Amino acid sequence: MPTKFDSNKHHRRSIRLKGYDYSQPGAYFVTMVAHQRECLFGKIVEGKMRLNEYGEVVKWEWESLPQRFKYLELGAFVVMPNHFHGIIAFHDIVGATRQNFNKTILGKTSLQTTATDSIDGSPLPNGPQPASLGAIIGQFKSRVTKRLWKIPALKGTPIWQRNYYDRIIRNERDAAKIRDYIETNPIHWADDDENPVNIHS
DSSP states (O other): OOOOOOHHHHHOOOSOOTTOOTTSSEEEEEEEEBGGGOOOSEEEETTEEEEOHHHHHHHHHHHHHHHHBTTEEEEEEEEOSSEEEEEEEEOOTTOHHHHHHHHHHHTOSSOOOOOOBOOOOOSSTTSOOTTSHHHHHHHHHHHHHHHHTTSGGGTTOOOBOSSOEEEEEOSHHHHHHHHHHHHTTTTTGGGOTTOHHHHOO
């Protein structure tokens, strides 16, 4: 039976934790929502997510992150009709203890360390610092938007809501609940807070 996970408690945090260094090694649960909660990325059919062309772009860009940034690793994720959930980890290349921590959190047996790119932060004074979670999420959303804008039907259309939600994953118990929540999200679409039917009811 799926572990109960309170979505409001665990991912509705649009304001970053004050004083926390989001560029340090660690794992995070992130959520991004489509502009005006429009179901851009596909639909749920019999409890399974069926990605459309736009959803495939989101999936491809997310999966490509570890190939571009050597300090990143991905855990469970799901592209939903109008939002995205995923686990992302920053690891210290030379820190074996931290690597083992991320292996446990992500439920993996190896690290992907083939990339060589770096990432820049926002040029604005209050923007995310370079190589931080905020900078990476900002670039991910930007890359998705640029690719989707090449499709005539979406040219110039806002794709994402501003900002994103995050939760710092503290331990394996926390991670297990979040992984379960992500993996079963399509099954519970009818009751999802982001489902337009529930928003307008």
